[in-house]
Amino acid sequence: AVIVEVIQGIGGLDEGSTEFFQGLEKLCKHYGTLLIADEIQCGFGRTGDFFAFQKHEITPDIISVAKGMGNGFPVGGILIHPNITPTSGMLGTTFGGNHLACAAVLSVLEVIDSEDLLQNAKEMSAYFKKSASKLPQLIHIKGRGLMLGLEFNFPIADLRKNLIHKHHIFTGSSKNSNLIRILPPLTVNKEHIDLLMTALNHELA
Structure with missing residues (x-):
């Protein structure tokens, strides 16, 4: 099998081209x-599409999902x-079919649909990128x-510490320092995005 994370998470937000993914599928x-799409971090609406692979018009044989699937409740699928x-014994789980987990996932799906959160992800992404493009020392805005x-032109460890300790804003790290x-x-x-940009501009000044 071939396992791909359509957009890398901890790897640094890199994404292959549509040509790459379609060639891989072929x-x-x-x-x-088997082509396996790891949608644990990039799935469930995170990219503005329900699954990140949909942008590339491919059909994986297996899709792994978790994280956003339960909106904080521990669940995976x-x-x-x-x-x-499927055959008996193909997949074994300790907590498989947990009723509370299933209820949490159904609630998440209902909210994503009723509040049109896929569209919100796209609109807020555009607003974020426009706002972030004005940040000093910024090299590149990655992801979707x-x-x-x-991505800045300096190691961001201290910047992340200042964001959490001074501004109470938590951000993630990656293999790209x-x-x-x-x-x-x-x-x-x-309003939330503006708060982040204000904090970043303050720390980068």
């Missing part, structure tokens, strides 16, 4: 290899293509939707 089909015939990264990961809730609004 090779997997040619050699009878595996989606398999109808071409894969609300799975974003700000110059990149801050930004993964706000899908309900984020312009």
Whole structure:
């Protein structure tokens, strides 16, 4: 099998091209290899599409999901293509089919739909990128939707510490020591983004 994270999380918000993913899918089909999309971080609306792979018009054989799936409640899942015939013993779980977890996931899906959060992710992403483009010492804005990264021309460890201790804003790190990961809730609004930009401008001044 081939496992791909369509947009890398801790790896640094890099994403392959549509040509790459479609070529990979074609090779997997040619050699009878399963294509597995790791959507644990980038799925459930995080990118503005329900799944990140949808932008590239591919169809994985298996999709792994978690994190945003439960909006804080610990839950994960595996989606398999109808071409894969499930058999007894194929997948073993300790807490599989937990009723409370299933209720949490259903509630998340209802809110994503009723509050049009996929559209909000796209709109707030555009607002974020426009606002962030004015930041000093910024090299690149990475990612899409609300799975974003700000790459600076210096190591950001101290900047992250100042954001959390002085401004009470938590950000993520990555293997790229110059990149801050930004993964706000899908309900984020312009006021929240403005608070982050104000804090960043203050620390970068």
